[in-house]
Amino acid sequence: MEQRSQWGTRAGFILAAVGSAVGLGNIWRFPYVAYENGGGAFFIPYLFALLTAGIPILIMEFTIGHKYRGSAPLSFFRMKGKGAEWLGWWGIFVSFVISTYYAVIIAWAMKYTIYSFNTAWGDDTGGFLFGSVLNLADTPGEVGGIVPGVLLPLLLVWALAFIILLAGVKRGIELANRIFIPMLVVVFLLVVIRALTLDGAVLGLEAFFKPDLSKLANSQVWVAAYGHIFFSLSIAFAIMITYSSYLPKKSDITNNAFITGFANSGFELLAGIGVFAALGFMATQANTSVAEVASAGVGLAFVVFPKIINEMPGMSGLFGALFFLSLVLAGLTSLISICETYIAGVQDKFNVSRTKSVVFGVGLAAIISLLFATRGGLYFLDVADYFINQFGVAAIGLVEVILIAWVFKKLRVFENHANEISDIRVGMWWKVCLSVVTPIVLGYMMFDLLRINIFKLHETDNGNYEGYSNAFIMSTGWMVALFAIVMAIIFTVLKWNKNAT
Ligand code: PHE
Numbered sequence: 240m241e242q243r244s245q246w247g248t249r250a251g252f253i254l255a256a257v258g259s260a261v262g263l264g265n266i267w268r269f270p271y272v273a274y275e276n277g278g279g280a281f282f283i284p285y286l287f288a289l290l291t292a293g294i295p296i297l298i299m300e301f302t303i304g305h306k307y308r309g310s311a312p313l314s315f316f317r318m319k320g321k322g323a324e325w326l327g328w329w330g331i332f333v334s335f336v337i338s339t340y341y342a343v344i345i346a347w348a349m350k351y352t353i354y355s356f357n358t359a360w361g362d363d364t365g366g367f368l369f370g371s372v373l374n375l376a377d378t379p380g381e382v383g384g385i386v387p388g389v390l391l392p393l394l395l396v397w398a399l400a401f402i403i404l405l406a407g408v409k410r411g412i413e414l415a416n417r418i419f420i421p422m423l424v425v426v427f428l429l430v431v432i433r434a435l436t437l438d439g440a441v442l443g444l445e446a447f448f449k450p451d452l453s454k455l456a457n458s459q460v461w462v463a464a465y466g467h468i469f470f471s472l473s474i475a476f477a478i479m480i481t482y483s484s485y486l487p488k489k490s491d492i493t494n495n496a497f498i499t500g501f502a503n504s505g506f507e508l509l510a511g512i513g514v515f516a517a518l519g520f521m522a523t524q525a526n527t528s529v530a531e532v533a534s535a536g537v538g539l540a541f542v543v544f545p546k547i548i549n550e551m552p553g554m555s556g557l558f559g560a561l562f563f564l565s566l567v568l569a570g571l572t573s574l575i576s577i578c579e580t581y582i583a584g585v586q587d588k589f590n591v592s593r594t595k596s597v598v599f600g601v602g603l604a605a606i607i608s609l610l611f612a613t614r615g616g617l618y619f620l621d622v623a624d625y626f627i628n629q630f631g632v633a634a635i636g637l638v639e640v641i642l643i644a645w646v647f648k649k650l651r652v653f654e655n656h657a658n659e660i661s662d663i664r665v666g667m668w669w670k671v672c673l674s675v676v677t678p679i680v681l682g683y684m685m686f687d688l689l690r691i692n693i694f695k696l697h698e699t700d701n702g703n704y705e706g707y708s709n710a711f712i713m714s715t716g717w718m719v720a721l722f723a724i725v726m727a728i729i730f731t732v733l734k735w736n737k738n739a740t
């Protein structure tokens with residue numbers, strides 16, 4: 240058995256945790272989620288979710304990794320045998336699925352970084368993304384051939400991930416984050432400053448921060464806040480357990496969790512400001528409202544930004560390149576963290592070398608990711624993403640807190656463990672959040688999701704997510720969600736290598 244890896248420095252661990260948290264979600268997801276769910280008013284459910292679920296679970300996962308010093312399955316196994324181990328594998332297989340399409344989005348961003356210098360995006364840039372870039376298939380579910388223009392950057396993304404992961408925890412992951420994260424901060428600050436100096440930036444900010452308090456009465460807004468916090472903080476993915484298992488014995492836990500949580504939220508807020516300042520400019524140029532421009536939702540980064548770049552006076556190519564480069568940097572550090580979950584899990588369970596685990600795990604992920612680089616890739620990506628997030632991440636979060644708080648009754652033990660080594664002490668609020676508040680909100684969220692996705696499934700095709708056909712939803716959405724659970728059970732049943740546990 241190789242000696243367990245360790246972070247070189249405290250800053251190295253924090254940078255890696257922040258690197259995992261700050262990802263595509265902060266830059267393209269948060270701005271439109273916040274805007275659609277009440278603008279300024281969204282900060283209330285958002286902060287509530289951050290303080291009652293996000294940071295408490297982050298503290299819990301840091302504690303688990305630090306206490307049991309293992310990949311997610313090994314940590315859970317040490318906590319409560321195979322009855323807990325499967326939870327670790329579930330997180331790992333959900334991470335595995337996510338890594339296969341997350342890499343593809345980074346590949347698009349890479350392509351756009353280069354494209355930015357070539358300002359001829361064409362006026363209809365929606366057509367540009369779906370046409371020239373993705374050559375999108377006509378029907379969802381149709382595979383079509385590989386799109387060479389996506390394949391090339393995708394191979395580059397995997398090559399980078401491969402090199403970094405192969406170099407190990409300290410000399411690979413830590414070093415990469417030490418370089419990429421400061422770079423990301425500088426690059427993104429430049430983007431935000433430029434956006435703020437554009438004509439009409441203030442209009443965008445007004446639209447973004449204008450509180451629609453009536454939204455607070457809508458339970459969907461609260462559910463959106465919780466969903467976003469889970470995704471954004473990379474919790475319930477097996478990631479934070481894996482990363483904290485590389486902490487030295489003497490490490491602060493709660494403090495690190497607060498730093499990670501607030502750094503991630505700070506970056507999100509910055510992204511919201513930057514993106515909406517640019518949207519304000521776009522609306523002013525096109526003589527429409529910010530609401531109109533912002534309605535692109537998911538398409539904000541890859542559809543609206545090219546238009547903004549088209550319209551910009553002076554050095555627009557550089558602005559675009561920096562924007563997409565920040566997506567690449569933020570995405571890469573997150574991708575590395577997702578891959579590390581299965582690298583560590585396989586290494587622990589089967590007693591293989593890190594090199595073998597990287598070659599096998601990342602290699603397999605890279606091969607599967609080719610599906611998302613086909614002409615039908617975007618549709619597969621859309622459905623897989625929705626189902627794996629709802630019935631993977633949110634579901635794991637719910638099962639994790641219920642098992643730990645109510646079945647294994649471990650909160651007291653974890654509280655003592657965290658308090659012994661941390662500056663900030665956790666207590667009552669922490670236990671109440673984990674055992675009562677989070678289970679209630681996530682439980683309601685699951686109930687609501689099942690109601691929407693199962694019962695509408697039998698009405699009309701239009702009742703499905705995005706109106707996709709039943710066959711497509713079944714074969715891609717539910718299959719992917721199920722795949723993660725079935726694989727988790729299979730891997731749990733397999734025997735541990737003798738020296739692991
Ligand atoms: N937290 C990342 C983000 O905000 C997303 C992510 C998801 C990272 C899953 C790792 C694993 O984009």
Ligand code: NA
Binds near residue numbers: 265471
């Ligand atoms: Na994030």
